[in-house]
Amino acid sequence: MTGRLDGQVAIVTGASSGNGRAIARRFAEEGAAITVADVREDPRLGGEPTHELIEENGGDAMFVETDVSSLEDLRNAVDETVERFGSLDVMVNNAGVERQLPVGEVTEEDYAWLMDINLKGVYFGSQVAIEAMRAQDAGGVIVNMSSIGGIRGLENSSLYCTSKGGVTNLTRQLAIEQGPHDIRVNALNPGFIETAMTMEDGETADGILEQTPLGRAGQPEEVAEAALFLASDESSFVTGHNLVMDGGFTA
Numbered sequence: 001m002t003g004r005l006d007g008q009v010a011i012v013t014g015a016s017s018g019n020g021r022a023i024a025r026r027f028a029e030e031g032a033a034i035t036v037a038d039v040r041e042d043p044r045l046g047g048e049p050t051h052e053l054i055e056e057n058g059g060d061a062m063f064v065e066t067d068v069s070s071l072e073d074l075r076n077a078v079d080e081t082v083e084r085f086g087s088l089d090v091m092v093n094n095a096g097v098e099r100q101l102p103v104g105e106v107t108e109e110d111y112a113w114l115m116d117i118n119l120k121g122v123y124f125g126s127q128v129a130i131e132a133m134r135a136q137d138a139g140g141v142i143v144n145m146s147s148i149g150g151i152r153g154l155e156n157s158s159l160y161c162t163s164k165g166g167v168t169n170l171t172r173q174l175a176i177e178q179g180p181h182d183i184r185v186n187a188l189n190p191g192f193i194e195t196a197m198t199m200e201d202g203e204t205a206d207g208i209l210e211q212t213p214l215g216r217a218g219q220p221e222e223v224a225e226a227a228l229f230l231a232s233d234e235s236s237f238v239t240g241h242n243l244v245m246d247g248g249f250t251a
């Protein structure tokens, strides 16, 4: 059986849990070799580490301890990926965190922590991926994890929405810069998805679900299907796009 990502090599940051885990597993099902780049190996909601699960199902995967706020760690993840799997074709800059606070209560420490992971991590994750893809001269795909918070405000989420707004426009910018090198750059903008971020971190839905026409939260597996579309040749003429998948919340 041929897969939609046969022969491709992908790094998924934050792939130990939630959306990243679902993306890594779905890409592996379609034939991609996967590097799980995360600060922790164990899924936040429990279960087997993502790379072990993929290997048990016949896929190729490894875990590389990576803090996306460190350029050195990101570069190491790319180097280890190319060394083990031979190339880098798809970069999914998914790792992210949220800290809900009214703007007046945000400290410089809160700001630096969240921006370093959500925005600096995507920026330099893209930089190191582009460097590797350009060296291979075979094109590539970058999928950045933004949010509905990247295209509108959300209650008590000034930090998160600032970071995700940055990811939204960085995606457009990099698509323009890298198009001539056949590197496509797109973003996903999910609404409320059931992961540890929304279930365990005390994040409140702030009426999001009540205002969602489909009347429910999304699942990480649904995010993974959208990521697969952006990573595969099915979206070969799509770049610079922010793909909203929010059950109609922003409609």
Ligand SMILES: NC(=O)c1ccc[n+]([C@@H]2O[C@H](COP(=O)([O-])OP(=O)(O)OC[C@H]3O[C@@H](n4cnc5c(N)ncnc54)[C@H](O)[C@@H]3O)[C@@H](O)[C@H]2O)c1
Pocket: 013, 014, 015, 016, 017, 018, 019, 020, 037, 038, 039, 040, 044, 066, 067, 068, 069, 094, 095, 096, 097, 117, 145, 146, 147, 148, 189, 190, 191, 192, 193, 194, 195, 196, 197, 198
């Ligand atoms: N859950 C939602 O409703 C929702 C909606 C829109 C966008 N998103 C985005 O999806 C992405 C994944 O979030 P999730 O909901 O799966 O959350 P999650 O907490 O379940 O998973 C996040 C993963 O990122 C990892 N991580 C955290 N800091 C890291 C760092 N510095 N370096 C490397 N890895 C790190 C965590 O260890 C974890 O495995 C985030 O960018 C988030 O903003 C989530």
